[in-house]
Amino acid sequence: MTITTLDTPSAKPLLDWYDRHHRDLPWRVAPGMAARGVKADPYRVWLSEVMLQQTTVQAVKPYFERFLQRWPEVTDLAAAETDAVMAAWAGLGYYARARNLKKCAEAVANEHGGVFPDTEEGLRSLPGIGDYTAAAVAAIAFDRQAAVMDGNVERVISRLYAIATPLPAAKPAMKQKVALLTPADRPGDFAQAMMDLGATICTPKRPACSLCPFRGACKALKLSDPELFPVKAAKKEKPVRYGAAFIAVTADGEILLRRRVDSGLLGGMTEVPTTAWTARIDGETSAAAAPFAAAWQASGTVIHVFTHFELRLSIWRAAIATKIDRNDGWWEPVTNLEAQALPTIMKKAIAAAIPLAFKTSKG
DNA sequence: TAATCGTGGTA
DNA sequence: TTACCAAGATT
Numbered sequence A: 001m002t003i004t005t006l007d008t009p010s011a012k013p014l015l016d017w018y019d020r021h022h023r024d025l026p027w028r029v030a031p032g033m034a035a036r037g038v039k040a041d042p043y044r045v046w047l048s049e050v051m052l053q054q055t056t057v058q059a060v061k062p063y064f065e066r067f068l069q070r071w072p073e074v075t076d077l078a079a080a081e082t083d084a085v086m087a088a089w090a091g092l093g094y095y096a097r098a099r100n101l102k103k104c105a106e107a108v109a110n111e112h113g114g115v116f117p118d119t120e121e122g123l124r125s126l127p128g129i130g131d132y133t134a135a136a137v138a139a140i141a142f143d144r145q146a147a148v149m150d151g152n153v154e155r156v157i158s159r160l161y162a163i164a165t166p167l168p169a170a171k172p173a174m175k176q177k178v179a180l181l182t183p184a185d186r187p188g189d190f191a192q193a194m195m196d197l198g199a200t201i202c203t204p205k206r207p208a209c210s211l212c213p214f215r216g217a218c219k220a221l222k223l224s225d226p227e228l229f230p231v232k233a234a235k236k237e238k239p240v241r242y243g244a245a246f247i248a249v250t251a252d253g254e255i256l257l258r259r260r261v262d263s264g265l266l267g268g269m270t271e272v273p274t275t276a277w278t279a280r281i282d283g284e285t286s287a288a289a290a291p292f293a294a295a296w297q298a299s300g301t302v303i304h305v306f307t308h309f310e311l312r313l314s315i316w317r318a319a320i321a322t323k324i325d326r327n328d329g330w331w332e333p334v335t336n337l338e339a340q341a342l343p344t345i346m347k348k349a350i351a352a353a354i355p356l357a358f359k360t361s362k363g
Numbered sequence B: 001t002a003a004t005c006g007t008g009g010t011a
Numbered sequence C: 001t002t003a004c005c006a007a008g009a010t011t
Helices: A003-007 A012-021 A042-052 A057-070 A074-079 A082-089 A096-111 A120-124 A131-142 A151-160 A171-181 A187-200 A219-223 A334-339 A344-353
Strands: A240-250 A254-259 A297-305 A310-320 A330-333
Touching: A012 A187, A042 A057, A042 A096, A042 A131, A057 A082, A074 A096, A082 A096, A120 A131, A131 A187, A151 A171, A151 A187, A151 A219, A240 A344, A254 A334, A297 A344, A310 A344, A330 A334
Parallel strands: A240 A310
Antiparallel strands: A240 A254, A254 A330, A297 A310
């Protein structure tokens, strides 16, 4: 008997658990189908995996359905207008994902004959596909024995082996454990089972260990408290930045919009004119920083929390009698804002100035 | 390696 | 209310 066998639980109890308790999701096929020659559509798997990066299943579902309805095949997405893709992605966050999604679709359509590469290495070379997504698509869509490790799997593995090394330093060791656990038979189901286990049983808080197929093998459960794992490096404090946003409204109900540069925060997305977002309260939050002179009226403050800073945006509104010609933007009817590539912070800013701009406005 | 990059839900 | 975090990738 090898050390590997002594140290590595069987995947069988997990697959049995998955057969009974798997989540039904729009991009999935039923468990065990791969063995009968029925594989998930690589386009659907890839699209869902990119959308699910750092994003909840609940948030992804409606976006996934809309994308699939509008662009049923990867070649359809490749042929789409980038602005249309950005507008469809608006609200989902991490907008570089949308730009890379489009680039990836184009690469598949133009350089791979419209067919996704069926190996982890081939997938990994495409835009927006990193270690996790390459392994996930390879395993789920192509039945490859790839080691799939996301945040769920990290949590399960860290507990199963009581790994005391903090993340992200522990990742390579964890990946090795996943590779040893991943079976040659049903690797795609195994990957999805590990993620479902992490999402529903081996949760960050109050895990349901009594229902876990690994309860007999889990070192954290035996030696310590599973909730103490994974150990993570301390997080940095979020700084606060300040700025102002300007909503200019014409008599016939149009507002001034412009396009952000392709790189960086909210890259390529649509915005109302704003100042730079600086670390201190100063003149940049006042009407003096507006793109042009008008009777700017204070319309409150919008607070929005990004990944690495908090933004406090002073909102200014002005009624514009004569539409000023702008070469750095365009006038858009308020009735057509839903079709724009407006990130959530911009919808909040507009809603603060024009409460009825969006049906779903939370004021 | 560390910083950057959104948003909404939950306890 | 605050803190955490959810199927990470890129630079």
